[in-house]
Amino acid sequence: MTDGFVYEAQPMRVVFGAGSTAVLPAEAERLGMRRALVLSTPQQRGLATRVAALLGERAAGVFDGARMHVPVETVAAAEAAVAEADADGCVAVGGGSTVGLGKALALRRALPVLALPTTYAGSEMTPIWGLTENAEKRTGRDPAVMPRSVVYDPDLTMTLPAAVSVTSGINALAHAVEALYAPDGSPVVAAMAERGVRDLANALPLLADDPGDRAGRRAALCGAWLCGACLGATTMGLHHKLCHVLGGMFDLPHAETHAIVLPHVAALNLPAAPEADAALRRVLDTDDVPAALAKLTALATRLGAPGGLQELGVAEDDLPRVADEVLARPYANPWPVGRRDLLGLLHAAHRGGTS
Ligand SMILES: NC(=O)c1ccc[n+]([C@@H]2O[C@H](COP(=O)([O-])OP(=O)(O)OC[C@H]3O[C@@H](n4cnc5c(N)ncnc54)[C@H](O)[C@@H]3O)[C@@H](O)[C@H]2O)c1
Numbered sequence: 001m002t003d004g005f006v007y008e009a010q011p012m013r014v015v016f017g018a019g020s021t022a023v024l025p026a027e028a029e030r031l032g033m034r035r036a037l038v039l040s041t042p043q044q045r046g047l048a049t050r051v052a053a054l055l056g057e058r059a060a061g062v063f064d065g066a067r068m069h070v071p072v073e074t075v076a077a078a079e080a081a082v083a084e085a086d087a088d089g090c091v092a093v094g095g096g097s098t099v100g101l102g103k104a105l106a107l108r109r110a111l112p113v114l115a116l117p118t119t120y121a122g123s124e125m126t127p128i129w130g131l132t133e134n135a136e137k138r139t140g141r142d143p144a145v146m147p148r149s150v151v152y153d154p155d156l157t158m159t160l161p162a163a164v165s166v167t168s169g170i171n172a173l174a175h176a177v178e179a180l181y182a183p184d185g186s187p188v189v190a191a192m193a194e195r196g197v198r199d200l201a202n203a204l205p206l207l208a209d210d211p212g213d214r215a216g217r218r219a220a221l222c223g224a225w226l227c228g229a230c231l232g233a234t235t236m237g238l239h240h241k242l243c244h245v246l247g248g249m250f251d252l253p254h255a256e257t258h259a260i261v262l263p264h265v266a267a268l269n270l271p272a273a274p275e276a277d278a279a280l281r282r283v284l285d286t287d288d289v290p291a292a293l294a295k296l297t298a299l300a301t302r303l304g305a306p307g308g309l310q311e312l313g314v315a316e317d318d319l320p321r322v323a324d325e326v327l328a329r330p331y332a333n334p335w336p337v338g339r340r341d342l343l344g345l346l347h348a349a350h351r352g353g354t355s
């Protein structure tokens with residue numbers, strides 16, 4: 001096939017709108033959940049408890065042990081909670097960490113997942129699961145982990161701190177950027193990516209200035225949905241690979257790592273991906289896409305996010321080990337990545353700022 005494409009739509013049901021949390025009991029009923037375990041991080045236990053109260057008899061309890069990068073130990077504890085509560089489904093209330101735990105339960109226990117995202121990570125739109133064991137993060141794809149229903153309520157994002165709003169928004173942007181040059185892209189993905197990037201790039205500066213901006217919250221969540229759907233439909237490239245290796249090896253905060261790395265990968269890859277570059281120039285209204293992305297990263301650092309890998313505690317001496325791991329099992333990428341380029345990129349991301 002020349003210049004063709006394959007697009008496989010993911011089965012996704014989305015309910016979007018301020019106050020849409022109220023539809024949860026009806027969504028649980030639609031999915032046939034009679035005893036749903038509500039999942040959250042420890043920090044979001046209060047919200048999870050309110051969600052359990054809203055579910056009433058359909059709630060089987062709250063498990064608040066979700067952690068970033070889905071450690072296997074956390075999954076084991078959640079499985080024990082599922083067994084003890086005799087749960088027949090789970091409601092994941094939170095960001096990518098909580099949705100990721102729901103996916104692990106879907107994978108291992110065939111439990112249906114209903115997701116209420118509260119960050120912009122976009123995991124709820126993908127069949128990608130991740131698990132971390134012995135400082136190594138494994139990822140895979142399985143349609144069985146896709147949440148059966150996703151309720152996007154911008155009201156739940158009002159409490160998301162400004163810095164996390166910007167970094168998790170950049171995580172979502174990265175999904176769209178890589179989807180635009182993925183080998184399995186398509187016009188549907190490109191349309192979602194362009195709209196998602198535009199929504200997020202417009203909304204993040206508004207949220208940085210005023211996290212209470214309701215229109216900004218709505219636009220950012222809509223952008224996160226679309227960018228997440230792009231990731232769900234395409235294969236990931238160098239950027240995601242780097243973030244997974246770094247995240248797994250050093251237990252780094254996921255969104256912050258994405259925010260640091262993205263402008264550097266864009267600078268390396270976009271010259272080899274002219275169509276993606278043109279689309280991003282158009283939607284970001286710029287002649288220099290990496291610089292526009294670096295401005296968003298700078299927005300996050302102004303709000304207190306780390307500006308470079310060194311600030312995240314990564315030792316410079318460890319960078320060759322990261323490069324080795326990335327090159328050992330590379331993801332498809334427009335620029336044929338060599339060790340020299342990769343080390344240059346890693347050192348720049350380590351220092352922080354632009355390449
Ligand atoms: N599989 C996928 O497709 C995919 C995509 C993106 C991210 N991820 C995964 O998601 C994880 C990162 O997710 P994340 O960036 O959303 O962070 P997160 O879920 O870890 O949340 C970050 C922190 O913010 C808190 N929080 C979340 N929403 C809040 C809100 N509205 N108000 C106040 N506090 C809130 C959480 O409790 C947590 O303490 C990583 O493990 C990453 O690998 C997976």
Ligand SMILES: O=C(O)CCC(=O)CC(=O)O
Binds near residue numbers: 129
């Ligand atoms: O890197 C991402 O943002 C998407 C993939 C991912 O995080 C895998 C996981 O769920 O751990």
